[in-house]
Amino acid sequence: MPRGALPEALPAGRRAHLRVPANSANLGPGFDSLGLAFDWFDDCTLEVLESGVEVEVTGEGQRFVPRDRSHLVLRCLDRGLAALGARAPGVRLIAHNTIPHTRGLGSSAAATVAGLLAAWALARPGIEPDRQWLLTQSNAVEGHPDNVAAAIFGGFVITWVDDENEPGAVHAAGAPVHPDVRVVAYVHPEPVATRAARKALPARVPHDEAARNSGRAALLTHAMTSAPELLHAATREWLHQDYRADLMPEAMGLVRDLRRRGFGAVISGAGPTVLVLTDAERAAELDGSEAGDFHVHRLGIGGPAELLA
Numbered sequence: 001m002p003r004g005a006l007p008e009a010l011p012a013g014r015r016a017h018l019r020v021p022a023n024s025a026n027l028g029p030g031f032d033s034l035g036l037a038f039d040w041f042d043d044c045t046l047e048v049l050e051s052g053v054e055v056e057v058t059g060e061g062q063r064f065v066p067r068d069r070s071h072l073v074l075r076c077l078d079r080g081l082a083a084l085g086a087r088a089p090g091v092r093l094i095a096h097n098t099i100p101h102t103r104g105l106g107s108s109a110a111a112t113v114a115g116l117l118a119a120w121a122l123a124r125p126g127i128e129p130d131r132q133w134l135l136t137q138s139n140a141v142e143g144h145p146d147n148v149a150a151a152i153f154g155g156f157v158i159t160w161v162d163d164e165n166e167p168g169a170v171h172a173a174g175a176p177v178h179p180d181v182r183v184v185a186y187v188h189p190e191p192v193a194t195r196a197a198r199k200a201l202p203a204r205v206p207h208d209e210a211a212r213n214s215g216r217a218a219l220l221t222h223a224m225t226s227a228p229e230l231l232h233a234a235t236r237e238w239l240h241q242d243y244r245a246d247l248m249p250e251a252m253g254l255v256r257d258l259r260r261r262g263f264g265a266v267i268s269g270a271g272p273t274v275l276v277l278t279d280a281e282r283a284a285e286l287d288g289s290e291a292g293d294f295h296v297h298r299l300g301i302g303g304p305a306e307l308l309a
């Protein structure tokens with residue numbers, strides 16, 4: 001938009017209906033860089049109104065999320081519209097949420113991507129969403145690209161942030177998941193806020209641990225795409241889980257038990273959900289008796305955030 005130009009007020013009645021997948025960040029050694037999308041979606045419809053704000057929420061978070069423009073989806077809608085030189089004088093949001101909040105399954109990334117994708121659809125109707133634009137905008141909101149990239153592109157993603165020629169520019173590359181990879185999520189009943197979990201991390205880590213971690217992150221890309229039998233070794237990490245263990249003792253207990261049994265168990269995102277990445281044969285051994293208070297979900301790999309209408 002030219003400097004000084006007023007944002008274009010969008011016409012009342014313009015609508016966007018979309019869905020965005022749940023996702024898991026880190027996957028063990030890929031702290032702040034690897035992400036995986038699941039076939040588990042939040043669904044939203046946004047409509048431009050002449051004035052006012054109407055928010056209707058069912059499902060996860062319905063008792064807690066704000067009903068005004070501070071709602072995360074609407075904040076991201078407004079941010080996206082401003083970046084595209086538009087504004088919605090009024091707005092209606094109808095959200096049906098199935099992704100649990102503050103469990104490490106990327107609910108905030110999904111909400112962020114939903115608001116930005118809706119902004120694109122409302123300001124650029126009929127034009128294919130620019131997913132690199134979505135990635136740049138949503139990374140600026142979330143502060144790390146792993147979850148948002150999985151939500152935007154679907155599948156397994158490897159992200160990085162340039163620090164050389166274009167410092168701060170965020171990128172993502174997708175890699176095909178081997179068809180034998182199986183995912184089991186153990187969702188803990190209690191929340192852990194990502195913001196609190198990030199505060200538990202140290203500013204520096206020992207060089208030998210960073211070196212070991214980078215080897216496993218490289219192995220994980222190979223295991224996910226070509227060699228699921230290596231997922232146990234490939235999910236070992238040194239950068240975040242132990243530092244956060246006091247915030248999620250039961251989840252770390254389950255990770256350790258499952259790892260002793262040879263499963264690729266990790267904390268999903270900032271926790272406290274536990275994720276097992278394994279192959280089809282070993283997944284059959286997980287009969288739920290290991291789950292305790294956790295809710296077990298067998299998940300397929302999910303596609304990208306998409307406009308439904």
Ligand SMILES: Nc1ncnc2c1ncn2[C@@H]1O[C@H](COP(=O)(O)OP(=O)(O)O)[C@@H](O)[C@H]1O
Nearest residue numbers: 065072101102103104105106107108111193194
């Ligand atoms: N669908 C949603 N609608 C509105 N706010 C949401 C939604 N999903 C997440 N949030 C906000 O994000 C917070 C959870 O974010 P975070 O701590 O990063 O956990 P998560 O691992 O679930 O992303 C919620 O407490 C809520 O404030």
Ligand SMILES: N[C@@H](CCOP(=O)(O)O)C(=O)O
Nearest residue numbers: 025032104105106194269270
């Ligand atoms: N890399 C981030 C991922 C946070 O994911 P979330 O789903 O828990 O928000 C971190 O580990 O802090």
